[in-house]
Amino acid sequence: MNRVLVTGADGSIGRAAVSGLQAAGYDVAGLSLRYDHASTANRALVGDARSATDVSAALDGVDAVLHLAAIPHPSLGTPEEVFENNVAATFNVLAQAGQQEVRRAVIASSINAFGVPMNVNDVEPAYYPLDEEVEADIADAYSLSKSVDEQSARMAWRRWGTDVIALRFPLVKAREELLRFAAMAERDPSIMAREGWAYLDLRDGVRAIIAALESPVPGAHVVGLAADDILIDRQTDELLRKYAPDVPLRQAVEGRGSLVDTSRARELLGFAPEHSIHDQAVSAMTR
Template sequence: MTVPGPPAAPPYRVLVTGASGTIGRRTVDTLVEAGIGVTAVSVDGPGDWPAPVRGLRIDATDEAAMAEAMDGCEAIVHLAALAHPSLGTPLRVFTNNVVSTFTVLTLAAQGGIGRAVIASSINASGINLNPHAPAPAYFPLDEDLPADIADAYSLSKRVDELSAAMVARTWGLDVVALRFPLVKSPEELRSIGAETAQDPASMMRTGWAYLTVDDAARAVLCALRAPLPGAHVIGVSAADTLLDLPSEDLLDRYAPGVARRRRFADREALIDTTRARTLLGFEPAQSVHEFASAPGNGCGEGETH
């Protein structure tokens, strides 16, 4: 049976896995601020959540516990993962991430939940973490960038996207896989930017992309609200790059042999966020550069295709 997508208004209760992580904690706060009930799931336990939040200590690979936790929820935000290949053996990283995502999505679909938002990654292309250091095929980086995967984490993110497509096709669950770049607080990002300025080539393969944690949480809210059926992979990014240098200059110096599909103005981001804008109505509101900061904004209606 095909489950219809959610209305433009957010659902009443959302289950968030990985709720103690960088994006997870801010997402819980953002949902609560939007008047949404939250069940926060984390292997680290309930935590000090505000009163409306139901906190649970659960491993997202635990099928029985996750099925019970989903009771009464209308949507799922799945953020739990081992988020770097260094956080375990290749087998551990891959199986944890893939099994948890597949468990969450299949339980949600079979339980009649209408919408899931999952955390994919800019690393789903494999380019950034590949030890052979391949250059991207082109800039701006987009969701169709040819993959070159040589690590277990990047592979797990690509498989998660395929799992989302399969579950949508089989059971009709609507799934948005958000390809997050580097996500931190503005203060942390400024510090990383200062370090990266000493070796700009170190971030070339991700296009010096970043997103503040507040904007990441807003992207999740937009993905929950968008009237968007099916499974979609959507890249998100700040509107500029992490470095305080013109984008064309960065490419001239550090990626001279990489094709450019268009020209870039000033410090414009080197990530194509067309899908985020047109399908989710999401526009980044924050920048690590004061001259580019913008007031917060909500989610547009998006465009379904």
């Protein structure tokens, strides 16, 4: 496997994934509705992930597909637009890949697939650390679209035998952007409490993508991701006592320990995060 199609190739994760895959020796075709940034893809294609014609042409000659194209937040369209775009794009990409006998796909799911972080109601997670089986409570179109995408992955495996990894990304940004988000969350920690103040350095996001593409594990799997610590520079148990005192804690968390269970990523993909915003922040201040 050395030829990969990346949809959403002009997004922030898409651009990093294209570069990371090329650095790892892959030939990369990129597909995007438009390109607002210069693309390094070996083939930079303009097209719609919802179009059978566009995706079928883009898949020509590839061995695997990384599907990132989506409306990434419920505020970026009407509920109908967000849900219809995301679900149609994911299903179309998986269907075209299956029909062309592309046997490996990685799709971008989200920590929001269980619905609680963006829920308009006064709800909390069933427990911490969050895992892939946590009870869902969905009240927005984006979270619903990601939950359906995970079902589409299972269908693609059953129908076409395509092995699919759905990566549940938390907040994924480059270090500088993570620092800005951390500053906002410090001012009001409650805004990220329902997602456990989870984040992932963009470099680790790309590493997780490559690990998923290269994993020999068959079937369709949902895999949660996060850094090994939380975004805010506080003790995790302190934050839980103040902002989630009624949420059961299934296992002890020390220091700034993460509230996302990433054991499946370690077991299925052999992936563990390497970067911490806190290590980077310390090194930046000492330079």
